[in-house]
Amino acid sequence: MSGLPGIGRKTALRLVLELLKRKPEEVKRFSEAFIQMREHIHHCSICHNLSDEETCSICRNASRDRSTICVVSDIRDVMAIESTEQYKGLYHVLGGLISPMDGVGPSDLTVDDLLKRVGSGEVQEIIFALSATMEGETTGFFLYKKLQPLEVKISNIARGVAVGGELEYTDEVTLGRSIQLRTPYESSLKR
Amino acid sequence: METMPTNFNPTKDGTTDPLSSIDTLALRALSLFQFKNYESASLEFSSPIVCFLGNNGEGKTNLLDAVHYLSFTKSYFHNSDALNILHEHDQAGITGEFLRAGNPELIHCAIRKNQRKVLKRNHKEYERLAEHIGLLPSIIITPYDIELIWEGSEVRRKFMDATISQYSPVYLDHLMRYNQALSQRNQVLKSYGKMGAPQELLDPWDYQLAFHALPIFEERTRFFVMLEEVFAQVYSEISGGKERGSLSYSTSLAEASMDDILKKNREKDRILERTTGGIHKDDLDFFIENQPIKKFASQGQQKSFLIALKLAQYMIIRGRSKVHPILLLDDLYDKVDDLRVSNLLDWILDKIKGQVFISDTHIDRIPDLLQSKKAAFQIYKIAQNTCLSHSTSIPHH
Ligand SMILES: [Zn+2]
Numbered sequence: 001m002s003g004l005p006g007i008g009r010k011t012a013l014r015l016v017l018e019l020l021k022r023k024p025e026e027v028k029r030f031s032e033a034f035i036q037m038r039e040h041i042h043h044c045s046i047c048h049n050l051s052d053e054e055t056c057s058i059c060r061n062a063s064r065d066r067s068t069i070c071v072v073s074d075i076r077d078v079m080a081i082e083s084t085e086q087y088k089g090l091y092h093v094l095g096g097l098i099s100p101m102d103g104v105g106p107s108d109l110t111v112d113d114l115l116k117r118v119g120s121g122e123v124q125e126i127i128f129a130l131s132a133t134m135e136g137e138t139t140g141f142f143l144y145k146k147l148q149p150l151e152v153k154i155s156n157i158a159r160g161v162a163v164g165g166e167l168e169y170t171d172e173v174t175l176g177r178s179i180q181l182r183t184p185y186e187s188s189l190k191r
Numbered sequence: 192m193e194t195m196p197t198n199f200n201p202t203k204d205g206t207t208d209p210l211s212s213i214d215t216l217a218l219r220a221l222s223l224f225q226f227k228n229y230e231s232a233s234l235e236f237s238s239p240i241v242c243f244l245g246n247n248g249e250g251k252t253n254l255l256d257a258v259h260y261l262s263f264t265k266s267y268f269h270n271s272d273a274l275n276i277l278h279e280h281d282q283a284g285i286t287g288e289f290l291r292a293g294n295p296e297l298i299h300c301a302i303r304k305n306q307r308k309v310l311k312r313n314h315k316e317y318e319r320l321a322e323h324i325g326l327l328p329s330i331i332i333t334p335y336d337i338e339l340i341w342e343g344s345e346v347r348r349k350f351m352d353a354t355i356s357q358y359s360p361v362y363l364d365h366l367m368r369y370n371q372a373l374s375q376r377n378q379v380l381k382s383y384g385k386m387g388a389p390q391e392l393l394d395p396w397d398y399q400l401a402f403h404a405l406p407i408f409e410e411r412t413r414f415f416v417m418l419e420e421v422f423a424q425v426y427s428e429i430s431g432g433k434e435r436g437s438l439s440y441s442t443s444l445a446e447a448s449m450d451d452i453l454k455k456n457r458e459k460d461r462i463l464e465r466t467t468g469g470i471h472k473d474d475l476d477f478f479i480e481n482q483p484i485k486k487f488a489s490q491g492q493q494k495s496f497l498i499a500l501k502l503a504q505y506m507i508i509r510g511r512s513k514v515h516p517i518l519l520l521d522d523l524y525d526k527v528d529d530l531r532v533s534n535l536l537d538w539i540l541d542k543i544k545g546q547v548f549i550s551d552t553h554i555d556r557i558p559d560l561l562q563s564k565k566a567a568f569q570i571y572k573i574a575q576n577t578c579l580s581h582s583t584s585i586p587h588h
Contacts, residue, residue, distance in 0.1 A: 098395065100378035105392065134371045138395040145394060171322065173364040 046117070048093040048110050049078050058082075058091060065089045067124040069117065071143065073097045073136070077129060089127070092117065097135040098142055106142060114143070118150050125153040132159050158183065210544055214292035214514040216327060217546045218258060224284040225277040226302075227253040232578050236546075238569035242557050243550040245573035251550035254573070255331060255519040258548065261287040261298045262329040262517070263353070264310055264320045272302045289327055291514065296327065321367065325357045328512055330505045333521035336497040340485050344474035351475065354504050355414050358511035362410045365403045372399035373466055380464045387461045397453045404449035404470040408442060411473065414507070415440040421506050426499035429531075429538055434480055436496055442473040494526040498535065505543070515545030523551055533560060540566055 002012035019027055043049070044056035047069075051057070058064060058078075068089030072078055078091050094109045117123060126147060130136035140156065147154055160178030161170050170178075222233035228250045243251040252268075256275075259267045266275050276283040281304040289296040301309040310317045317323055338346050356363040376396035379388045419438055426436035443452055452468040453460075459467050477484040477500075479492055488496065508516050518539070524532055539547060551557045554572070561568045572579045 100375050100382060100392075134368050134375070134399060138372070138375070138399055141395040141398050142391075145391075172360045176361050 043093075047091045048095060048113070049091055050075050063088075066122055068127065069114075069123055069125075070127045070129050071114065072129050073131065073139070081129060089125075094139070097130065097133075098139045099135045109139075111143065111146065115146060115150070118147060118152055123152055125155065127155050127157065129157045212513065213509060213544075215290070215545075216292075216514050216517060217290050218261075218287055218517060219290055220286075220288040221254070221257060222284075222286045223254075223257055225280045226257055226283045226285055227275055227277065229253065230277065234571060234578050235580070236569065238567050239545075240547045240549065240561065240566055240568035242561075242568055242570045243548065243573050243578075244554050244557065244570060245552070247552055249573045249575065251573050252333070252521050254571075254578070255333075255521050255548055255550060257285050258287070258329055258517060258519055259331055260285050260300055261289075262327050264300065264308070264323055267331050267333070268335065272308055273304050276302060276304060287327075291327065298323075298327070321360070321363055324363060325360060325512055328357045328508050328514060328516035329519055330501055330508065330516050331519040331521060332498055332501045333519075334525040335521075336501065337493065339497060339500070340477060340493055344472065347475040348471075348473055350500075350504070351411055351414060351473075354418075354508060355410055357508050357516075359410060362407065365406045365410075369400060369403035369407060369470065372396050372403065373469070373471055376400065377465045380460055380466070383461075384464060390457075393457075397450070400453065400466075400469060401449040404444060407470050408444040408449075411440065411442070411470075415475075417507050417510075418503055422499055422503040425502045425506070426496065429499055429502070429535055430495050431534070434492075436499060437478045437481070438500075439476045439478070440473070441476065442470065443468055444470055444473075490526050491528075491531075495531070498527075502538075502542075509545070515543075517545060518543055518547045520547065520549045523549055523557065524553070529556075536560060536564060536566075540564060 001007055001015055002009045004012075007015075019030075022030075040052050041050055042052075044051040044054075044059055046055050046059045049056040049058060053060075065088045069092050070081060070087060070089055071092045071094060072081070073094050073096055075093055078093060081087050081091075092110065092114045094111070094114075096104050096109055098104060098106060098109070118126065126143075128140045128143065130140050144154055159181065160174060161167065167175065217239075218236055220233070220235045222231070223229040224231050232254075234254070243254055245251055256266050256268060259265075260275075265272070269275060283302045285300045285302075287298045289298065295313075297311075297313050299311045299314075301311075308320070310320055310323055312323065312326070339350060352363075352366055356366070373396075376393060379392050379396065383389070383392075415438075422438060423436065430436070447455070449469060453466075456466070456468045477496060479488050479496065482488070484493055484496055505516055505518060523535075527535070549557055558568065558570060569580070
């Protein structure tokens with residue numbers, strides 16, 4: 001159990017001792033649930049989100065806007081954006097970010113599947129929602145180069161001063177970048 | 192981009208210097224736990240000048256390095272944090288109580304073997320260590336500065352970067368990102384080796400390198416213009432005006448854009464499996480009377496040159512960050528004779544209004560000198576890893 005992320009040897013021992021206290025049937029149900037999860041949950045064949053069917057609930061949902069794809073690195077990013085209830089399009093989960101030093105190149109990501117989806121013609125806009133790190137920006141640039149010939153609108157999520165944040169307390173790097181990447185005032189009017 | 196404030200003029204005498212608009216900074220207390228040769232130590236400072244006196248190897252330099260740690264979040268001497276932990280222990284701590292513009296700043300740095308170092312400001316942990324750089328600036332002058340002359344260009348770039356980073360967090364961010372992109376690009380080149388990395392995989396990193404190289408180049412150029420002027424003045428003052436010291440900044444970005452440099456070196460980079468040209472090859476060259484200092488200057492001349500370089504660094508950081516940095520003078524008499532030390536102290540007492548820490552191997556000579564100059568100072572005698580407060584001298588005016 002200590003092989004799992006975030007669980008040290010002490011916590012692992014506590015969990016094991018706890019399981020030993022429980023009734024055998026209870027532990028059996030518990031372990032069956034794990035096996036079920038591993039066997040039945042896999043990746044959506046379209047967007048690579050988690051799913052218990054061939055395609056995920058978002059891709060199956062007829063009311064979602066199929067002309068927009070939001071590209072994220074991780075399934076947790078899908079959950080984060082879904083919880084905002086501000087986005088009605090589809091997703092594409094890359095499964096990581098390009099980082100040669102961690103041994104991750106474009107072929108380790110679901111880039112080809114994304115290009116196929118865009119090439120099929122239904123898609124009009126791609127939104128990059130990648131982290132503001134060197135690897136996130138680089139992955140965005142790589143995808144931009146690949147997507148450019150496909151004549152699709154490509155946008156990046158806005159970055160900068162936190163909502164409700166005061167300028168004075170925003171770090172200089174973020175504030176400087178916000179000035180560089182300023183947006184037309186009209187686009188900030190609430191719609 | 193920032194420009195030099197028009198009232199910044201560190202080269203004129205104190206009367207025209209707008210020193211009143213510069214914030215004060217002082218270290219009031221320092222405590223160490225298993226840091227370098229100290230099992231534990233705690234020191235209090237009440238004077239603008241503090242002397243650490245004792246034999247070599249007793250830990251004077253380690254005290255100065257502890258102050259450097261609280262300023263830069265790392266040692267001046269070792270890149271590896273683990274090397275700063277007392278032998279056969281696995282953690283160390285440094286705590287400093289500062290007063291900055293009258294406000295208390297409690298800084299605590301915890302170093303653990305094989306673990307992330309933790310830095311806290313007023314009990315709150317920093318998310319990024321880089322956020323701390325520049326808050327409590329310091330400059331160290333040590334015999335090890337000779338590396339600036341003898342070692343490769345990396346040491347001189349580090350000097351430029353350490354200076355600019357103390358007043359420009361934006362520069363530090365560009366620099367860290369450039370270096371990260373450089374490592375990633377080199378990894379692509381290395382992993383494809385003789386097969387030659389496909390351009391498609393290099394392009395995104397080339398784009399990042401070009402994006403960050405330009406502001407780094409511009410800021411280094413601005414810094415160099417200031418450094419050249421301030422250095423010439425300081426060098427002439429502390430060397431008695433007998434000879435002319437000068438510097439030059441060499442960078443491939445002066446002739447070509449980073450994009451062009453990367454394009455030109457494509458094949459070479461693939462063969463050598465690393466990025467051969469760019470801002471990471473910049474260098475500074477040092478001259479006395481237009482002769483390269485490494486070949487043609489005596490040890491004494493080289494030492495004077497380095498002291499002037501560090502004092503120029505002090506003046507620039509003070510002018511740009513608007514705070515009086517802490518000056519750390521390690522082994523002041525190293526390769527410098529009595530007369531020069533006396534002249535140097537006169538210069539420091541006249542120009543530097545911030546806190547000064549001085550270490551020396553003799554018990555009497557610095558205190559005697561300071562007394563004769565009617566300067567207020569405090570002494571710690573350092574022996575066998577213990578620090579004994581000896582006396583505080585306040586001059587009568
Ligand atoms: Zn899906």
